Amino acid sequence: MQPWMMPGWMGAGVLLFAVAQPAAADTTLNALFMKQAAYSDDDIKSMTADFEKSHPGLRVTLELVPFEALHDKIVATNGAGAEGYDVVLFDVTWPAEFAKHGFLKDVTDRIPADLVGQVFDGAWSTVTTGERRWGMPWILDTKYLFYNKAMLAKAGIAAPPRTWAELADDAQRIKDKGIVPYPIVWSWSQAEALVVDYSAITAAYGGGYGENGKFAFDQGAPLAALTYMKSTLDRGLSNPNSTEYLEEDVRTVFSNGDAAFALNWTFMYGLANDPKESKIVGQVGIVPAPGIEGKAAVSAPNGSMGLGIAAHSAHADEAWSYIQYLTSRPVQDKYAKLSLPIWKASYDDPAIARGQEDLIAAARLALPELSPRPVTASYQELSAILQKALQQALLGQATPEAALHRATDAAARLR
Amino acid sequence: MMRRSLGFNIMIGVAVTVLVVVTLAPLLWLFIMSISAPVELTRIPLHWLPDRPDFSRYARLFGLTGDAAGTSFLAALRNSLVVSFSATAIALAAGIPAAYSFSRFRGRMGLLYGFLGVYMVPPVAFVLPLYMVFSQLGLLNNVVALIAVYCTILLPFSTWLLKNNFDAVPREIEEAAQMDGAGLLGAIRHVTLPLARPALAAAALFALLLAWDEFFYALIYTNDLRAQTLPVAIADFAAGRATDYGLISAVGVLAALPPVIIAFFLQRSLVSGLSAGGIKG
Amino acid sequence: MSARRDRFQAWLLLAPMLAIMLGVTAYPIARTVWLSFTDAGLSGDSSWVGLANYGDALSNPDYQDAFARTLYFTGISVSLEIVLGVLVGLLLNERFPGRAFVRALMVLPWALPTIVNAMMWRLILNPQYGSLNALLTQLGLLAKYRSWLGDPASAMNMVILADVWKNYSLVALIVLAALQTIPQDLYEAARLDGAGAWTRFWRITLPGILGPLSVALVLRLIEAFKVFDIIYVMTRGGPADGTKTVSFYVYEESFTYLRAGSGAAYAVTVACVSGLLIATYILQLRRQGRA
Numbered sequence: 001m002q003p004w005m006m007p008g009w010m011g012a013g014v015l016l017f018a019v020a021q022p023a024a025a026d027t028t029l030n031a032l033f034m035k036q037a038a039y040s041d042d043d044i045k046s047m048t049a050d051f052e053k054s055h056p057g058l059r060v061t062l063e064l065v066p067f068e069a070l071h072d073k074i075v076a077t078n079g080a081g082a083e084g085y086d087v088v089l090f091d092v093t094w095p096a097e098f099a100k101h102g103f104l105k106d107v108t109d110r111i112p113a114d115l116v117g118q119v120f121d122g123a124w125s126t127v128t129t130g131e132r133r134w135g136m137p138w139i140l141d142t143k144y145l146f147y148n149k150a151m152l153a154k155a156g157i158a159a160p161p162r163t164w165a166e167l168a169d170d171a172q173r174i175k176d177k178g179i180v181p182y183p184i185v186w187s188w189s190q191a192e193a194l195v196v197d198y199s200a201i202t203a204a205y206g207g208g209y210g211e212n213g214k215f216a217f218d219q220g221a222p223l224a225a226l227t228y229m230k231s232t233l234d235r236g237l238s239n240p241n242s243t244e245y246l247e248e249d250v251r252t253v254f255s256n257g258d259a260a261f262a263l264n265w266t267f268m269y270g271l272a273n274d275p276k277e278s279k280i281v282g283q284v285g286i287v288p289a290p291g292i293e294g295k296a297a298v299s300a301p302n303g304s305m306g307l308g309i310a311a312h313s314a315h316a317d318e319a320w321s322y323i324q325y326l327t328s329r330p331v332q333d334k335y336a337k338l339s340l341p342i343w344k345a346s347y348d349d350p351a352i353a354r355g356q357e358d359l360i361a362a363a364r365l366a367l368p369e370l371s372p373r374p375v376t377a378s379y380q381e382l383s384a385i386l387q388k389a390l391q392q393a394l395l396g397q398a399t400p401e402a403a404l405h406r407a408t409d410a411a412a413r414l415r
Numbered sequence: 416m417m418r419r420s421l422g423f424n425i426m427i428g429v430a431v432t433v434l435v436v437v438t439l440a441p442l443l444w445l446f447i448m449s450i451s452a453p454v455e456l457t458r459i460p461l462h463w464l465p466d467r468p469d470f471s472r473y474a475r476l477f478g479l480t481g482d483a484a485g486t487s488f489l490a491a492l493r494n495s496l497v498v499s500f501s502a503t504a505i506a507l508a509a510g511i512p513a514a515y516s517f518s519r520f521r522g523r524m525g526l527l528y529g530f531l532g533v534y535m536v537p538p539v540a541f542v543l544p545l546y547m548v549f550s551q552l553g554l555l556n557n558v559v560a561l562i563a564v565y566c567t568i569l570l571p572f573s574t575w576l577l578k579n580n581f582d583a584v585p586r587e588i589e590e591a592a593q594m595d596g597a598g599l600l601g602a603i604r605h606v607t608l609p610l611a612r613p614a615l616a617a618a619a620l621f622a623l624l625l626a627w628d629e630f631f632y633a634l635i636y637t638n639d640l641r642a643q644t645l646p647v648a649i650a651d652f653a654a655g656r657a658t659d660y661g662l663i664s665a666v667g668v669l670a671a672l673p674p675v676i677i678a679f680f681l682q683r684s685l686v687s688g689l690s691a692g693g694i695k696g
Numbered sequence: 697m698s699a700r701r702d703r704f705q706a707w708l709l710l711a712p713m714l715a716i717m718l719g720v721t722a723y724p725i726a727r728t729v730w731l732s733f734t735d736a737g738l739s740g741d742s743s744w745v746g747l748a749n750y751g752d753a754l755s756n757p758d759y760q761d762a763f764a765r766t767l768y769f770t771g772i773s774v775s776l777e778i779v780l781g782v783l784v785g786l787l788l789n790e791r792f793p794g795r796a797f798v799r800a801l802m803v804l805p806w807a808l809p810t811i812v813n814a815m816m817w818r819l820i821l822n823p824q825y826g827s828l829n830a831l832l833t834q835l836g837l838l839a840k841y842r843s844w845l846g847d848p849a850s851a852m853n854m855v856i857l858a859d860v861w862k863n864y865s866l867v868a869l870i871v872l873a874a875l876q877t878i879p880q881d882l883y884e885a886a887r888l889d890g891a892g893a894w895t896r897f898w899r900i901t902l903p904g905i906l907g908p909l910s911v912a913l914v915l916r917l918i919e920a921f922k923v924f925d926i927i928y929v930m931t932r933g934g935p936a937d938g939t940k941t942v943s944f945y946v947y948e949e950s951f952t953y954l955r956a957g958s959g960a961a962y963a964v965t966v967a968c969v970s971g972l973l974i975a976t977y978i979l980q981l982r983r984q985g986r987a
Contacts, residue, residue: 035651041483063638066650072951076546076635084550101737101954189846190934241823243935244846253824256457277453380952391936395848430787431798438801441861442808444827445816459841461830509712516709520702523710528975530713531914533721535970536728537922537943540963543950544724567720570713572915576870579907583877599705613873614908620803621866628809630925646811653815660819667812674807679800 027318028059031087032073034305035064038139038267038339047335051325058318060087067091071380078103078311086313087322092126092304092372093192093379095134100377104134105309110320111136122370123342127306129375135308136327137342142300142366143200143263144359146272147285151179151260162297164204164228164290167261171237174260182239184232185259187247188394190387195373196301197263198390201225203371204292204299215374215411217386218404226393226400233394243394255280263289265303267338269359286358288366300366301373340367378414385410442671449473449664456660472665484652488666490640491648496673498558498644499626502565506573506622507615509566514577515603519586527578530571538568542635549636556638564632569622576621580614581607616681624674645670731960742957749961758937759945759962763969766941769856770920776860777916781867782909786901788868789875799872802865810862814929817858821845845931848938855930855939859923863916870912871905878904914974921970942966 033044041064048060063085065073070089077084078101090098098104111133116124123137145167147160155174161167171183187193202209205221217223232238239245239259247264251271254262255278262268271277272284288298307326309319325331332341336352340363346352347367353360376382389407392398398406419427448456449472451465471480478485517527545564546555554560584607592602608615630646637643643651649670652663732749736742753759788799808816820828823843832838844854878900886896924943927933933940946966950959 061639064651066653069634069650072635075951075954076543077550097954189932190936191932239824241843241846244823244843249822252453252457256454256825258457258824279454378953384948384952387934388937391934395936397848397936427787427790427792431792431794434784434787435798435801437861438805438865441816441820442804444820445812448819457825459825459830460834461825461827505716509716512709513713516706520706523706526710526714530717531918531974532967532971533717533725535918535922535974536725536967537924537946537963539924539943539947539950540728540960541721541724543956544727545720548723563716563720566716570717572911574713575914576908576911579911580874580877582907613876617870617873617908620869624806624866627807628925630809630811631928646809649809649811649815660815663812663815667808667816670812671804671808675800675803678803678807 026057026059027315028061029086029315029319029322030061030084031063031322032070032085033062033064033089034067034070038141038265038305039335040338043335043338047326047331050331051322055321055325058322060322074098074103074310084312085310086315086319088308088310089138089305090135090308092302092306093383095127095129095306096375096377097379098308099129099132099134103311105311105313105316106132107135107309107320108133118344119342120344120367120370122300122302122367123304125370125372126302126304127308135306136323137304138307138323138327139305139339140342140367141265141303141305141339142363142370143196143265143289143303144269144286144362144366145289146254146262146264146268147287148254148257148260148280148283149285150280150283151183152285154179155260160285160287161290162287163293164201165293167290168228168232168235168237171232171261172235175237180258180260182236182258183260184237184242185239185245185250185253185262186229186242187245187250187264188229188242188390189244189246189249190391191246192383192387193246194390195383195386196303198225198229198386199371199373200263200289200299200301201228203301204290204296206292206295207371209374215376215382215408217389217408217411218401223400223404226390226404229390230393230400243391266340266359266363269356270338286362288362288369296369298365298369300369300371302370304370376414381414382411442668445664446668449661449668451661453659453661469661472659472662473669475662476665476669484662487640487643487648487651488645488669491643491645492669492673494558494640494642495627495644495670498561498565499623501558501562502569502626503619503622505562505566506569507619510570510574510577510618511603511608511615513570514574514581515607517574517578518581527571527575531575534568534571538631542632545632546635555636556642558642560636561629561633561642561644564636565626565629568629569625573618573622576618577611577614580611584610620674620678620681623677627674728960728963731957732964733961734957735955736957737954745957749958750965752958753961753965759942761937762940762942762945765852765939766921766923766943769852769859769923769941770917772853773856773859773863774913774916774920776856777864777867778909778913780860780864781912782871782905784864784868785871785875785905788872802868804865805862806865806869808862810925811929813858813862814926817854817861818845818930821854846935848935851931851935851938855927858930859920859926863919867909867912867916870908874905874908875901910977914977917974917977918970921973922966 035041044062044064048062052059071094074088074090090104108131119137120140123140126137127133127135145160151174152160152170155170155177157170157173161170167184174180174183186197188197202221202225205224208221210216233240239253250262250264251268253259254268255272257280269284269286273281275281288300291297291299307323309316309323313319327342329341329343329346332343333346333349333352336346337356341352347360347364374382385407389403393400393403447463447465450468450470452467452469455462455465474480475482475484476488478489517524549555549560589602589606592606593599597605628646630650633644633647634650637647649663649666652659652666733744733746734742735745735749784802788795788802820826821844823829823841823846828844829838829841833841845851882900883896886900891899922943923941924947927939927941927944931939933944942962943966946959946962949955949962
């Protein structure tokens with residue numbers, strides 16, 4: 001290169017730089033997450049900081065809200081038709097409703113075909129309606145059966161129960177030995193948690209809430225599940241206060257040593273082993289939720305959440321790159337303590353299992369069997385109908401058949 | 416000056432004791448929860464005092480440990496103070512002349528009842544339409560939006576309360592002042608308001624607490640610490656599946672303090688010096 | 697002083713309040729009323745359905761139950777608040793050592809944010825570890841721990857307890873302020889005439905405080921009827937819908953089921969019934985010549 005060309009090149013360089021500047025101005029994404037939904041708030045903030053570092057020019061404003069407010073806020077911003085959020089976290093039961101009202105962008109075409117096989121099917125069901133996908137699964141969660149090792153040993157029970165019938169029998173033995181008055185504690189308050197427990201047991205009995213858009217809860221598996229739940233209350237095996245409890249209360253009772261068995265999400269595992277929060281450190285056992293002899297080996301209610309692009313977002317591509325980053329295997333593996341990865345291969349990685357071998361062992365059996373709650377665009381209303389019916393039966397205000405019959409009638413009236 | 420019988424005095428003493436106990440007991444328990452470790456609260460039988468009082472939560476909330484909880488709390492406290500005081504000030508500034516108008520001039524009462532009617536609609540109904548309006552104005556996540564909404568919540572009742580109290584203030588003194596050249600506003604300022612001071616204090620306190628307490632609008636209209644008020648911050652602390660009840664109790668204790676301090680200063684105004692003789696004589 | 701000038705002054709004084717109220721609420725009110733006659737969802741198409749939403753609302757048996765529950769809540773909690781408020785207001789008017797302290801104390805329950813109040817009572821009423829159970833069993837008043845908020849029979853009453861505990865002090869303070877305006881010589885004269893305590897209360901105190909007390913009553917009636925926050929936090933409508941009130945219905949229709957039209961109709965019915973109750977009360981007052 002001749003020396004006299006230098007100023008020319010430099011001039012060109014300066015010109016390019018000047019032109020490129022406006023394009024490098026920061027784009028800001030607004031992201032809506034849930035507080036302490038599996039991942040801790042700090043985890044989410046560091047994931048985001050790392051994303052911003054590796055994607056210069058993109059900034060993300062985080063908003064973390066309680067679970068109830070999550071649905072309310074998505075509704076409010078879509079009602080206003082304004083930009084609002086670019087990326088939103090949504091619960092497994094919302095895609096049908098959101099698809100119907102057009103709250104999320106369809107991202108089916110953004111997901112490469114070879115990616116599909118690498119992620120658990122149950123995870124995909126979190127973000128799929130029919131043939132369309134509305135986001136990437138991000139938080140994979142299911143309820144496990146936790147048990148108190150010391151109590152089981154005292155009762156002479158060698159291995160944790162593998163079917164619901166065995167669970168009841170084991171609980172009876174523990175109760176008869178006087179180890180604890182009410183061996184099983186559940187989250188059966190009038191809230192979504194109740195439907196989660198119910199759907200887990202229903203899935204074990206064979207699932208099937210009805211066909212062709214007509215729900216039928218008063219027969220088959222749905223009825224058997226509720227009958228089972230009520231019988232554990234009648235036999236004094238289940239803590240009668242369960243009808244008032246949410247997941248947090250289940251954790252408190254179990255961690256205090258007042259229950260031998262509890263059904264709860266991944267988050268309880270770490271906390272039950274934390275000496276500041278629990279009196280039973282080191283006694284916490286975890287296995288997949290029980291199945292039914294001859295029908296299912298395990299049950300695993302799908303409590304996952306997915307990340308999607310909000311319908312009115314003006315930065316769809318940037319939003320997608322953020323979602324891709326958060327759901328990528330390296331990031332998921334790095335933060336695999338409070339929420340397990342969606343990638344099948346991660347579960348063979350010893351680094352993931354370190355310190356939580358029991359949890360990973362249980363997860364490997366449970367996650368492939370993730371089962372959904374009833375799928376419908378009117379899920380919120382269906383869930384409310386079910387919650388009321390289940391509570392009526394559990395509180396003894398109506399027989400299981402009658403309560404579920406009324407629920408079926410009410411569900412038929414849904415549009 | 417009347418002398419009170421011993422029996423009466425005893426009755427008063429007992430009543431006051433019961434009152435204080437009933438009022439303080441839950442609050443004391445709240446305070447005790449805020450300094451107890453979670454495992455202590457689940458003991459049966461329950462011990463009423465913690466073995467090891469733990470004040471760390473208060474340290475966290477005041478930002479002494481650099482905890483995120485402290486940042487949230489202090490920012491929320493600031494926002495609550497700004498929103499509550501501004502809304503109260505504006506509501507009173509608009510409410511006092513309005514109450515005077517309803518009280519002294521005949522007619523137009525239908526308007527006041529109309530506003531009370533608006534107050535009767537569950538706030539939940541207005542959240543979405545107002546959300547749209549504020550969104551278009553770019554006022555979401557801004558204390559101004561909350562102040563505007565709270566004013567409309569505080570005005571109807573404060574005005575009505577003040578109107579009722581203004582009714583009790585005799586007109587003759589006002590008219591006398593006006594004839595002495597005070598003018599309408601002057602009469603209000605120098606005659607009516609001083610005589611209605613207890614009512615003013617009550618209305619101000621009521622408005623302040625209503626604004627301090629409001630939860631649902633704040634939850635929906637705010638996104639982050641720039642505008643979130645204390646009730647939203649508390650909901651955030653209680654969210655998620657792992658809850659520290661001690662922390663929530665601590666926030667509760669602290670969140671109740673500012674209104675109590677204000678009330679303490681205002682309580683002298685609540686009792687004006689209208690004992691012997693009075694003005695109605 | 698011309699009537700015209702009076703009217704002008706009256707409106708001028710009203711102007712700031714009018715500006716604020718209309719500026720902020722005119723659009724939401726209009727939109728809510730309009731929505732109530734349509735079958736609008738959250739966005740997009742909607743068609744006029746006339747009074748269909750109202751018909752559905754009033755004939756919905758669940759809504760009727762919620763209505764009954766709300767009336768129960770309103771009736772009991774407001775009555776308790778008024779009675780306790782008047783008694784405490786009278787008490788605070790007496791002279792006793794530490795009076796200033798007790799008066800300041802009265803603000804505490806009221807100053808506690810509703811959401812903290814709800815959580816506090818939920819913890820106190822916890823069936824397994826709560827302090828109420830602990831207190832009652834340690835005092836020997838209760839045999840064993842029981843469920844308070846999970847029992848459909850007692851849940852609503854516990855919510856009422858939490859609500860009354862927080863709100864009766866407002867009534868007390870209003871009554872106290874009103875008591876200051878009653879001249880003491882009236883009592884002197886009555887005593888000299890030989891009137892007993894009850895007569896003095898009925899003839900002097902009550903008429904004196906009736907104005908502000910009515911205002912407090914109406915306020916509490918309105919607030920109780922549209923109660924939402926405390927139920928949202930304490931029980932979320934359970935157990936088995938045992939504490940679901942009409943406001944909750946509005947919330948569910950609009951936010952959970954995304955049926956804006958229906959939600960608006962429910963909201964309007966709540967306001968109408970509220971208005972009816974209060975209008976009846978005010979007419980009663982007028983008829984007795986005391987408004």
